[in-house]
Amino acid sequence: MDSTEQVPAGPTVRQLALLSIPAIAIGIGSALVLWSVSGLAELLQGFLWTTLPATFGADEATPWWIFTVLTLTGAVVGAVVWLMPGHAGQDSATTELSGPFPGLKALPSLTIVVVLSLAGGVSLGPENPIIAINAALSMALLARFAKVPPEQIAALAIAGTIGALFGTPVAAALVFTGMVGALKGGSLWDRLFLPLAAAGAGAATMDLLGGSKPSFPLEPMGELQPVFLLTGLVVAAASALLGIAAAWAFPYVHRTFHALGNPLIFTTLGGMVLGVLGILGGPITLFKGLEETGELLTNPDAYSPGQLAAFAGIKIVALLVAASAGFRGGRIFPVVFVGTALGLLGYALLPDLPISLAVACGVMGITLAATRDGWLALFIGAALVGDVTVLAPMCLIVLPVWLLVTKAPELVVSPPSAGVSVMNPDRR
Structure with missing residues (x-):
């Protein structure tokens, strides 16, 4: 490195302390959104797969019931995507955890289709749409009141949601270490400070709400051979x-x-x-x-x-x-x-x-x-x-x-897209 080149200074202690307040708020809010959407989906799932089929002498394993529920779920989701304002945001096949994220008008339809998909038995998880909802809400609520770039607010929403999803801030920290290389100035832990605050708040909130964790302890490996x-x-x-x-x-x-x-x-x-x-x-x-x-x-x-x-x-x-x-x-x-x-x-x-x-x-x-x-x-x-x-x-x-x-195709379809992306904030 040229000795005359100056390394950008990282954030000050005061800045980190002040920004940790919205970071923790975003983490708590992200967990509440995840908990609410998951709760609605679980209620609907119980109705669709336990209560309702029982009235027809069927259950969740009855072949004709499985076919009927998934077909009707597809029809209702398709109608929402086609007709509702915002069209449920970007096609999930074209998005990653880092975005791009939809505008506010897409959030009602996106929430409806993710609840329907989760409850209807569709083989997709909640992570992409919940992150999109949390990022869009966080940017809309905080961008006007906090002098924080929209892409940083979105990053905190990603961290908070990942923390809530996996029940620990460690997962978010590991994800964000892969993004730090694209950021300039400050040490690694300066850059991880706010995402960890959001992720920790999200994980703790979800734990207090009784959320499930993806952990199923098995017999330990023992001595390595x-x-x-x-x-x-x-x-x-x-x-x-x-x-x-x-x-x-x-x-x-x-x-x-x-x-x-x-x-x-x-x-x-x-x-x-x-x-x-x-x-x-x-x-x-x-x-x-x-x-x-x-x-x-x-x-x-x-x-x-x-x-x-x-x-x-x-x-x-x-x-x-x-x-x-x-x-x-x-x-x-x-x-x-x-x-x-x-x-x-x-x-x-x-x-x-x-x-x-x-x-x-x-x-x-x-x-x-x-x-x-x-x-x-x-x-x-x-x-x-x-x-x-x-x-x-x-x-x-x-x-x-x-x-x-590393050189194989990625599990994502990548047509030109619009919206804020944390990995590429200039893409709008």
Whole structure:
């Protein structure tokens, strides 16, 4: 570096202290929005899958009921996207956690379709739309009163929502370390201070509200054996390859549905396809996948290798269809379910591979392919199984898997888009 070049100064202690107030407020607000939307979806889910089918002598596993609910969910979501103001914001297939984010007029329709999708059994998670809602609300409420750039406010909303989603600020901190390289001035912890404040507030608020956490402790790995590195790599690489295959197919599936033109048509058709997939896979392959992941891990020996392979295949196809057919939702929770099924498959097929390492590597591989974020993939894999001893082999296994995914297609469709993006704030 040129000795005459000055490094920009980081924020002062006073600035960090003052800005932590809106950061904590954003974190609390983000958790409240997540809790409210999730609560509405759970109430509607109980009505659609327990109360209502009972009046017709059916239940959540009845094939004709699965097909009917998902088809009608597709029709209603398609009508909302087509007719309501704002059209439910950007197509979730084209957005990442960092945006771009919609305007305020899109938030009512976006909230409706995410509640319908979560309750109706669509294989998408809440992360993308909830982050979009929180970012849009935070920018609208705070941009006028706080001298903070909109992209920084959006970043705090992302951190707060991630903290609430995963029940810990660590996940948000790891995500934001990947973004720090694009920011100038100050130390790493100066840059992480406000996102951690928002994420911590979001996580604590969600915990106080009784929110669920994506953690299902399994039998610990025990003492590391050299063979674990090889068998774990096999599971992680196979999982990543499935994610790469899905990413390759994603734009083609998306283009096929959207060629039909009208959201009412292609989202209804998507609901019908999801209904057929739901009949084939059963209730465990429906919904965002978090509770279903817990169901797999609660009794892992209850499923044959064939069943686990079928669960993974059906869920990844359902994710592609749901994301391509105009539903609004995130891709992380469904791929965690897929990775869990693949990890359990590896545990069943590879002798002496510990179950915690098998599941952690299965989740890490496909999450890495889907998000291109090594920190997040490592965190989710280790946190899901509740075993810190898997981190050491995972940190080695992730390296060749990263080489596998780094130049592969991404699990996102990327047409020109508008809105504020944290990673590219000039894109509007």
